[in-house]
Amino acid sequence: MESKRQQKFAGVIQEELAAIFQREGQAYLPNTLVTITRVRVSPDLAVAKVYLSFLNTNNTSLTVAEVNSHAGEIRYKLGSRIRHQARVVPTLTFFLDDTNVYVEHMDRIFDKISKERKESDQEEAD
Known part of the structure; x- marks a missing residue:
């Protein structure tokens, strides 16, 4: 479980990285x-x-x-934005958030189950 301090710092990093990617992400x-x-x-x-x-x-x-190949450059830009809020600029490692893929997969499974249930209900009715 993350402490309040970690959560607050993570929020600051998330906000600032979002601004960096919004302004300079095209590069x-x-x-x-x-x-x-x-x-x-x-x-x-x-x-x-x-x-x-x-x-x-x-x-x-x-x-x-x-x-990830630009992580050093992104870290430098982050450091210039949070220099008054943090003593140390953290080392950044980027990962893919596959939550959307997982949600889509689960939706397909539920749709399949629902379809099978409707088909079995129709067969029982006949």
Whole structure:
């Protein structure tokens, strides 16, 4: 469980990274919309795991690798934005947030179950 301090710092990082990607994201990923879905910070606030979601991209794993290749530059920009709020700028590691994929998969399963249930109810009625 994250402490209030970790949660507050994660919120600051998420806000600032969102602004960075909104203003300068086209330099890293042209024609791709990046959403920061979640940020997890270590107890010492030195490491931040940033979970991303993408719109308008074909290969998400390649896109995450591209963002990770620019992690140092993004960290520098983050540091210039939060320098008065934090002593240490955390090391950033970017991950794919696959929550949407999981939700779509579960929706398909539920639709299939619902369809099978309707078919079995119709057969029993006949």
